Amino acid sequence: MSREAILQVRDLVKRFSGFPALDGLSLAVGEGEVLGLVGPNGSGKTTAINVISGLIRPDGGSVQVGGRSASGLAAHQLARLGVNRTYQVPRPFVGLTVRQNVEVAAHYGGRGHAEADVDEVLAFVGLEGEADRPAGSLNSAQQKMLDLARALAARPRLLLVDELGAGLGPADLETVRARLAALAQRGVALVVVEHLMNFLASLTDRVVVMNAGRAIFEGDLTAAARDPQVVQVFLGG
Ligand SMILES: Nc1ncnc2c1ncn2[C@@H]1O[C@H](COP(=O)(O)OP(=O)(O)O)[C@@H](O)[C@H]1O
Numbered sequence: 001m002s003r004e005a006i007l008q009v010r011d012l013v014k015r016f017s018g019f020p021a022l023d024g025l026s027l028a029v030g031e032g033e034v035l036g037l038v039g040p041n042g043s044g045k046t047t048a049i050n051v052i053s054g055l056i057r058p059d060g061g062s063v064q065v066g067g068r069s070a071s072g073l074a075a076h077q078l079a080r081l082g083v084n085r086t087y088q089v090p091r092p093f094v095g096l097t098v099r100q101n102v103e104v105a106a107h108y109g110g111r112g113h114a115e116a117d118v119d120e121v122l123a124f125v126g127l128e129g130e131a132d133r134p135a136g137s138l139n140s141a142q143q144k145m146l147d148l149a150r151a152l153a154a155r156p157r158l159l160l161v162d163e164l165g166a167g168l169g170p171a172d173l174e175t176v177r178a179r180l181a182a183l184a185q186r187g188v189a190l191v192v193v194e195h196l197m198n199f200l201a202s203l204t205d206r207v208v209v210m211n212a213g214r215a216i217f218e219g220d221l222t223a224a225a226r227d228p229q230v231v232q233v234f235l236g237g
Pocket residue numbers: 016020021039040041042043044045046047048
């Protein structure tokens with residue numbers, strides 16, 4: 001990769017009761033790059049995001065952010081380094097309003113002096129009209145946008161996006177794609193986990209294909225679709 005790496009993970013291992021969900025995962029993301037992370041269900045994509053964002057600790061390997069060791073840091077510490085993520089299944093504080101959810105994230109996840117403008121973030125994700133509603137009353141597409149807002153409130157330099165498009169209709173999907181493209185345009189590096197190939201094709205610079213907890217391919221999406229090992233993993237599994 002020509003650009004300086006904002007994220008470098010090497011040989012990550014994570015076991016659940018002995019089962020290796022991550023089994024030597026290495027990958028890098030450049031400053032401002034959009035990396036697609038794909039792979040069959042159970043290949044370890046969410047676990048990778050959970051480890052990189054500090055939600056769970058790895059059993060081995062290293063994580064570097066901006067060239068410095070970030071191994072073993074907790075989620076709030078990584079947020080201060082500029083790393084944040086969305087969840088495959090969003091979990092807002094259902095009793096708080098939409099605005100309060102974003103305020104909490106800005107306060108506890110933010111990079112101190114660089115606290116985001118909550119109104120701007122709500123407008124960016126299209127929730128400005130829902131700001132005073134309880135988060136629990138949002139539909140699932142809106143909950144995904146609230147989760148994105150919560151992540152953006154910490155002003156990430158690297159945003160890890162876990163299946164934000166899953167379950168959305170074509171119109172909502174295009175809106176999400178455009179929002180992620182706008183973030184990339186502003187220089188935010190993205191790791192995008194998604195099964196939808198058209199979505200990835202128009203958004204990503206490069207993809208990493210995972211299988212059984214490790215990377216089996218790295219390159220552009222068109223080349224991935226022609227790679228015999230990638231084809232085998234998707235069609236033979
Ligand atoms: N908290 C957990 N406890 C036990 N097993 C887990 C846990 N999280 C993930 N796994 C297992 O690790 C593997 C990878 O899961 P995951 O990272 O969610 O895959 P993906 O996001 O690619 O579908 C799966 O076999 C899954 O069942």
